[in-house]
Amino acid sequence: MMHGALPKIRLRGLRKAFGAKKVLDGVDLDVPAGQGTVILGGSGSGKSVTIKCILGLVEPDAGEIEIDGRDVLRMPRRERQEMADRIGMLFQNGALFDSLPVWENVCFKLLAQNRITRAAARDRAAEVLEQVGLAASVGDLSPAELSGGMQKRVALARAVAARPEIVFFDEPTTGLDPIMGSVIDGLIADVVKRLGATALSITHDIASARRIADTAAMIHRGRIVWTGPAASLGQTGNAMVDQFARGEREGPIQMELRR
Amino acid sequence: MASLVLDPLAALGRAAIGACRATGAVGLFALEAVSHWVRPPFYGRLFWGAFVEIAWFSLPVVALTAVFTGMVLALQSYTGFARFNAQSAVASVVVISLTRELGPVLAALMVAGRIGAAFAAEIGTMRVTDQIDALTTLSTDPMKYLVAPRVLAATLALPLLVLVADVLGVMGGWLIATFKLGFVSAAYLKSTADFLQTMDVVSGLAKAGVFGFVIGLMGTWCGYTSRGGARGVGGATTLAVVASSILILALDYALTEAFFAQ
Ligand SMILES: Nc1ncnc2c1ncn2[C@@H]1O[C@H](COP(=O)(O)OP(=O)(O)OP(=O)(O)O)[C@@H](O)[C@H]1O
Ligand SMILES: [Mg+2]
Numbered sequence: 001m002m003h004g005a006l007p008k009i010r011l012r013g014l015r016k017a018f019g020a021k022k023v024l025d026g027v028d029l030d031v032p033a034g035q036g037t038v039i040l041g042g043s044g045s046g047k048s049v050t051i052k053c054i055l056g057l058v059e060p061d062a063g064e065i066e067i068d069g070r071d072v073l074r075m076p077r078r079e080r081q082e083m084a085d086r087i088g089m090l091f092q093n094g095a096l097f098d099s100l101p102v103w104e105n106v107c108f109k110l111l112a113q114n115r116i117t118r119a120a121a122r123d124r125a126a127e128v129l130e131q132v133g134l135a136a137s138v139g140d141l142s143p144a145e146l147s148g149g150m151q152k153r154v155a156l157a158r159a160v161a162a163r164p165e166i167v168f169f170d171e172p173t174t175g176l177d178p179i180m181g182s183v184i185d186g187l188i189a190d191v192v193k194r195l196g197a198t199a200l201s202i203t204h205d206i207a208s209a210r211r212i213a214d215t216a217a218m219i220h221r222g223r224i225v226w227t228g229p230a231a232s233l234g235q236t237g238n239a240m241v242d243q244f245a246r247g248e249r250e251g252p253i254q255m256e257l258r259r
Numbered sequence: 260m261a262s263l264v265l266d267p268l269a270a271l272g273r274a275a276i277g278a279c280r281a282t283g284a285v286g287l288f289a290l291e292a293v294s295h296w297v298r299p300p301f302y303g304r305l306f307w308g309a310f311v312e313i314a315w316f317s318l319p320v321v322a323l324t325a326v327f328t329g330m331v332l333a334l335q336s337y338t339g340f341a342r343f344n345a346q347s348a349v350a351s352v353v354v355i356s357l358t359r360e361l362g363p364v365l366a367a368l369m370v371a372g373r374i375g376a377a378f379a380a381e382i383g384t385m386r387v388t389d390q391i392d393a394l395t396t397l398s399t400d401p402m403k404y405l406v407a408p409r410v411l412a413a414t415l416a417l418p419l420l421v422l423v424a425d426v427l428g429v430m431g432g433w434l435i436a437t438f439k440l441g442f443v444s445a446a447y448l449k450s451t452a453d454f455l456q457t458m459d460v461v462s463g464l465a466k467a468g469v470f471g472f473v474i475g476l477m478g479t480w481c482g483y484t485s486r487g488g489a490r491g492v493g494g495a496t497t498l499a500v501v502a503s504s505i506l507i508l509a510l511d512y513a514l515t516e517a518f519f520a521q
Binding site for chain 1: 381385388389390392393394395396397398399
């Protein structure tokens, strides 16, 4: 991690509980600008909730969220909206609008911001769909007519179509075949490199994490317990991370039935 | 022993607090929805889509309801009035009860079943599949995009439907009166026109507007606040229909009181 440089996103002491269940219990995280960062962690450890807090979809109970050094939680609504306009998000389950054809889904943000005409949007959609390995003709289908993996790729196209400064990818390659998985990893790495975007991804796939991220962070019991270079995953020397990366049953992380 | 007395009281108190909280939440939701009617951007296509769905595709059920209601009104009031030799009052009873009460109330109940349920199911599904969150991340205000156009469409479509229901209901009554009860067609129509006052129709249409607003509001609110997967959406759909039906009947009384009480 570059020291001294202002992180794009800075989380400090982020806390969130749903009822009695503490999901985030003081998350501290720096996401460096113009790089890929990946969050690892067990199922239900609060990875998606962390991202939803940054997006403003979940109101944290306590803590600070800074983007470009500015406190987003205490920002006026309009400025927060402007901030959100520059962020793209891939939801874990796709969250495509099933009342709209694929091409309108892909260009939804560009159309909403009046940055493009409806005629130009079709061409732009075809272009982005091609990047995620889908033919332009897919644009005329409805999301319900697509397979799960195709929906994922359309959702990915929608997340990057407006050329965001910051993109969140919540499990971008889950449900894809291995080849398509590495194509998507390539696309994410490309978005970071070519557009200079800051990408924060969630994944359970260690190989994919190495491909799309420079930095990795591990969340456990509501806190970030380790941060380090993604390339070192598997031999970090941190027993918890190494156990997670190698998928071993024995180690400091015990499967919890309920928390 | 104390809990035997206190427990039901506590439950009652909790229910009352819950009801107050829900009323407040619906009120704020309504204010926000209405505030979007006058603030751009406007989603004309979405408004029009919802309007056509409500006004045009509800026509068959509303028309059938109105015709049969008019027919049965003529039949019932005839048997009633025949006991006093006051059969000539049939035309006035049919037209006044239709325009003031039965047209708006029955049309609204039919539309509540169709449209309230559809709004709640559609928006509820969008909520539990993260589509509403996705709208927010795509620079679109879900209140403006999903809620405001639907509530406006319901508010404007209901009066139109009720106007049609009024006409068809009177026609239903006339059918029975002339072909079954032996009225002279022209005389029946003339007494219908003579008895009808502008206020009868206007009050009915005003009620229809209020009922439309209630249907749109409860449908979208129940969907918007639904939680917990398919079951949650099912519950939201039922609640939308039940809540808007009860509100329609209660508001009907309140509005009648406001319009006609001396
Ligand atoms: N809206 C909500 N209401 C109540 N509990 C919630 C809500 N959202 C998340 N949770 C809880 O918060 C915890 C963390 O959820 P989260 O979705 O962040 O997990 P995750 O780390 O993304 O897991 P996965 O890898 O399985 O997607 C879970 O236990 C979940 O039950
Ligand atoms: Mg998740």
